[in-house]
Amino acid sequence: MGPLEPLWAALATAGFAVLFDLRGVDLVLAAAGGALGWASSAPLVAANVPRATALFAASAIIGVWAEALAAIRKRPATVYIVCAIIPLVPGGGMYRTMLEYIDGDSWGAFWTGLATLQDAGAIAAGLAVSGAASRLLSRRAPRGRPRGQPKGRSKGLTSPGRSPRSPRSRPG
Amino acid sequence: MMAARTAPAAAPPGMVDPEEALLLAADAARLVLENGGETYRAEETAAAIATALGGAEAECFATTTAVILSFTGIDGRARSIVRRIKRRGMNLERLARLNSLSRDLATGAADFATAAASLDAIERLPTRRAPASLLGAAAGTGFFALLFGGELRDAAVAAVVGAAVSRIGPCLARRQLPDFVVNLVGGAAATLLCLAARSMGLASPTDAAIVGVIMILVPGVAVTNAIRDIVAGDLVAGVARAADAVMAAAAISLGTGGAWALWRLVAPGAP
Numbered sequence: 156m157g158p159l160e161p162l163w164a165a166l167a168t169a170g171f172a173v174l175f176d177l178r179g180v181d182l183v184l185a186a187a188g189g190a191l192g193w194a195s196s197a198p199l200v201a202a203n204v205p206r207a208t209a210l211f212a213a214s215a216i217i218g219v220w221a222e223a224l225a226a227i228r229k230r231p232a233t234v235y236i237v238c239a240i241i242p243l244v245p246g247g248g249m250y251r252t253m254l255e256y257i258d259g260d261s262w263g264a265f266w267t268g269l270a271t272l273q274d275a276g277a278i279a280a281g282l283a284v285s286g287a288a289s290r291l292l293s294r295r296a297p298r299g300r301p302r303g304q305p306k307g308r309s310k311g312l313t314s315p316g317r318s319p320r321s322p323r324s325r326p327g
Numbered sequence: 328m329m330a331a332r333t334a335p336a337a338a339p340p341g342m343v344d345p346e347e348a349l350l351l352a353a354d355a356a357r358l359v360l361e362n363g364g365e366t367y368r369a370e371e372t373a374a375a376i377a378t379a380l381g382g383a384e385a386e387c388f389a390t391t392t393a394v395i396l397s398f399t400g401i402d403g404r405a406r407s408i409v410r411r412i413k414r415r416g417m418n419l420e421r422l423a424r425l426n427s428l429s430r431d432l433a434t435g436a437a438d439f440a441t442a443a444a445s446l447d448a449i450e451r452l453p454t455r456r457a458p459a460s461l462l463g464a465a466a467g468t469g470f471f472a473l474l475f476g477g478e479l480r481d482a483a484v485a486a487v488v489g490a491a492v493s494r495i496g497p498c499l500a501r502r503q504l505p506d507f508v509v510n511l512v513g514g515a516a517a518t519l520l521c522l523a524a525r526s527m528g529l530a531s532p533t534d535a536a537i538v539g540v541i542m543i544l545v546p547g548v549a550v551t552n553a554i555r556d557i558v559a560g561d562l563v564a565g566v567a568r569a570a571d572a573v574m575a576a577a578a579i580s581l582g583t584g585g586a587w588a589l590w591r592l593v594a595p596g597a598p
Contacts, residue, residue: 159473160474163470163471163473163474164470164474166466166470167466167467167469167470167471167474167542169463169466170462170463170464170465170466170467170468170469170470171463171467171543172419172463173455173459173460173462173463173466173467174417174455174460174463174464174467174493174543175363175417175418175419176417176418176419176420176421176454176455177419177420178420181419181423193474229427229430230423230426230427231364231368231422231423231426233363233364233365233368233419233422234419234422234423237363237417237419237548237552238419240548240551241467241542241547241548242471242474244547244548244550244551245547245550246471246538246541246542246545246547247475247538247542249545249546249547249550249576250534250537250538250541250545250583252576252580253576253579253580253583253584254580254583254584254587256580256584257580257583257584257587271550272550275547275550275551275554276554278551278554279551279554279555279558280558282551282555283555283558283559
């Protein structure tokens with residue numbers, strides 16, 4: 156890995172973050188996530204670790220970074236994840252698959268395509284692991300607001316002090 | 328009791344008209360999907376908003392192309408609504424605001440009127456102006472060319488071509504052309520422009536510039552998100568997203584392949 160590569164990854168991530176309409180501090184944090192992901196996957200790939208394993212590790216790291224930021228900045232983790240995985244996402248693999256197919260090398264395209272799918276799967280798995288870990292932790296967080304899933308469904312039926320429903324309360 | 332009757336705006340959340348609540352929840356879920364949110368996020372947002380607005384029970388089923396929400400109000404009557412998802416983009420600022428909207432409703436920090444107003448504001452939130460998105464596309468493609476082992480001149484070519492290609496999408500979409508055509512034209516334009524630059528000696532004879540530019544077209548994030556949906560248990564939505572990504576890849580490869588063929592025809596001896 157060249158010493159400047161994480162910087163290129165960060166700047167490329169920032170460019171995509173602009174296209175995805177991320178703004179301000181979040182843009183910088185997402186770009187840092189992109190550099191983090193590249194800096195953790197590129198040395199592993201260079202050390203002959205299988206590509207899917209390296210991507211799994213890197214995206215798990217990105218996931219932890221994004222979940223931590225989400226908890227601090229009160230934004231969905233996806234905001235950081237979608238940008239930060241872009242340097243890892245197998246765009247080059249998809250391009251090579253397409254090119255081999257066009258050149259008539261169907262078997263080459265098949266294997267490259269399979270490897271590309273494996274890469275995407277490894278990234279999704281890494282993110283799933285860190286997402287699950289953060290959910291387990293947030294359940295244990297003291298008096299945390301339940302995320303999304305509402306609790307106490309019959310609350311609306313039994314809560315006291317409600318004025319009786321009248322026809323006038325429904326406009327139109 | 329008196330206060331609740333004389334000041335309906337400050338009524339407890341349960342006082343919201345069930346039909347209004349249903350519409351608000353469904354539109355929030357639609358916006359989540361239109362702006363690149365995960366399927367489970369759309370479902371959770373709709374259910375959380377509906378419950379916060381006094382629904383006794385709310386069930387939401389979302390896929391990549393539609394949201395179905397059923398809502399049982401305090402009167403015990405079930406209502407449901409379908410919202411089609413016609414366009415799918417990526418707008419993270421809107422996603423973040425939708426997230427805080429549903430959280431504010433759930434915690435009681437916002438009432439129905441505030442939520443409805445801010446949902447309107449989110450839907451009308453302007454996207455970035457052209458110069459900023461041109462710069463974003465140039466940075467994204469240029470630095471990717473460097474990351475893929477390109478030289479500085481490759482990065483320069485990729486940045487210029489990438490900025491140009493990024494305008495093709497909005498221009499064609501304004502004429503109601505389907506994504507397939509947009510991707511086809513984008514892939515062809517990216518390849519032709521990069522090959523032309525290469526033959527003029529502006530870029531090195533590698534694929535770095537082309538791969539850099541193709542990155543803004545190729546549905547790498549879409550494929551990953553499709554698998555994430557499937558991992559999360561949203562099988563229908565995940566498979567639909569994967570199909571979307573495969574169609575995009577097919578369109579790009581048609582464009583790229585056509586451009587290569589044309590190039591070999593026009594300039595047989597070029598590198």
